[in-house]
Amino acid sequence: MRDEIAARLRGAGAEVMVDAPLAGRTWWGVGGAADLLVSAPRAEVVARVLGIAAEAALPVTPLGNASNLLISDDGVRGVVLVLAGELADAARDGDLLHVGGGADLVRLLRQADRAGWPGLGPLAGVPGTMGGAVVMNAGTHLGEVADILVDVDVALPGGARATLPASALALRYRSSTLPNGAVVLGATVRCAGDMDESRQKIREHLAYRAATQPTHQRSCGSTFRNPPGTSAGRLIEGCGLKGFTIGAAQVSPKHANFVVNLGGATAAELRAVVEHVRRVVAEREGVVLTPEVHLAGAWDTGWDDGQPSSSTRN
Numbered sequence: 456m457r458d459e460i461a462a463r464l465r466g467a468g469a470e471v472m473v474d475a476p477l478a479g480r481t482w483w484g485v486g487g488a489a490d491l492l493v494s495a496p497r498a499e500v501v502a503r504v505l506g507i508a509a510e511a512a513l514p515v516t517p518l519g520n521a522s523n524l525l526i527s528d529d530g531v532r533g534v535v536l537v538l539a540g541e542l543a544d545a546a547r548d549g550d551l552l553h554v555g556g557g558a559d560l561v562r563l564l565r566q567a568d569r570a571g572w573p574g575l576g577p578l579a580g581v582p583g584t585m586g587g588a589v590v591m592n593a594g595t596h597l598g599e600v601a602d603i604l605v606d607v608d609v610a611l612p613g614g615a616r617a618t619l620p621a622s623a624l625a626l627r628y629r630s631s632t633l634p635n636g637a638v639v640l641g642a643t644v645r646c647a648g649d650m651d652e653s654r655q656k657i658r659e660h661l662a663y664r665a666a667t668q669p670t671h672q673r674s675c676g677s678t679f680r681n682p683p684g685t686s687a688g689r690l691i692e693g694c695g696l697k698g699f700t701i702g703a704a705q706v707s708p709k710h711a712n713f714v715v716n717l718g719g720a721t722a723a724e725l726r727a728v729v730e731h732v733r734r735v736v737a738e739r740e741g742v743v744l745t746p747e748v749h750l751a752g753a754w755d756t757g758w759d760d761g762q763p764s765s766s767t768r769n
């Protein structure tokens with residue numbers, strides 16, 4: 456059955472790997488295999504892949520750079536979809552920039568620096584893709600995606616396509632509301648302002664990050680959203696949890712809102728650390744932290760607060 460679907464997906468123009476290990480593609484370096492890892496180089500191919508998956512009743516998990524995903528040790532059932540080829544490119548059109556959903560933001564920022572494309576501070580240092588950044592409404596001290604996003608192209612389950620204005624996405628602090636099962640094919644962002652000023656601010660921002668965050672260790676960035684009026688890191692540090700370790704998963708001694716893989720951690724260990732931190736902060740501080748990190752794959756349960764995740768056990 457799997458091989459038959461793989462053949463249909465290849466016939467639709469996608470590259471397909473069966474039983475594809477995912478850990479090497481994730482920032483945390485953990486997670487099992489995808490039943491079908493499907494790479495689509497063009498929007499029409501994504502649409503066909505979604506159509507085939509819908510007919511076969513297979514779940515589809517879009518994967519960016521997995522810099523905000525905790526993938527189960529038991530892997531991911533169905534299709535894990537990666538955007539490649541022209542869906543990973545960027546082009547300027549006056550004061551607008553068209554960025555493919557699969558475009559790597561670190562590369563995009565380098566390209567912008569070379570080409571003189573201003574205004575991308577909200578994406579500086581975010582190691583995800585444009586699609587993942589839209590889903591997360593990613594942001595930095597210099598703003599968030601919502602500040603620069605004009606519209607997005609999406610493919611919908613079954614294969615239809617639509618262009619949605621930013622105002623339709625309910626972009627809030629590290630969250631968005633896309634139509635169920637939508638894949639972000641690309642985004643149009645504003646690219647305006649003074650380039651020298653833009654460069655200077657980005658440089659300062661990256662230096663600040665390097666000084667305060669464990670940028671050389673495997674993490675998923677901020678593990679929890681900041682609760683209103685305070686920072687998750689401060690609460691976690693206040694509970695004495697810096698350095699708390701289960702197996703090879705640790706609350707970073709450098710920044711308490713980062714959970715790092717010291718080398719050889721499992722997804723289960725990382726999740727156990729995240730859940731221990733939540734429990735202790737809730738007990739001692741009365742604040743229930745909301746994970747920013749999404750779960751993907753075969754977990755028995757999602758985060759226990761209705762947080763969006765692509766968790767499945769089928």
Ligand SMILES: Cc1cc2nc3c(=O)[nH]c(=O)nc-3n(C[C@H](O)[C@H](O)[C@H](O)COP(=O)(O)OP(=O)(O)OC[C@H]3O[C@@H](n4cnc5c(N)ncnc54)[C@H](O)[C@@H]3O)c2cc1C
Binds near residue numbers: 590591593677
């Ligand atoms: C070292 C480090 C530093 C970080 N710093 C920041 C920061 O400063 N600010 C910040 O906001 N975040 C930060 N992050 C978190 C992360 O980089 C962002 O959340 C980023 O936007 C995730 O993008 P991604 O491509 O890796 O998405 P993934 O982690 O691959 O996926 C995240 C979610 O988006 C979905 N998704 C991905 N692509 C698509 C698509 N094309 N269509 C539909 N759904 C999709 C996935 O299914 C998943 O639910 C950091 C992470 C790390 C590891």
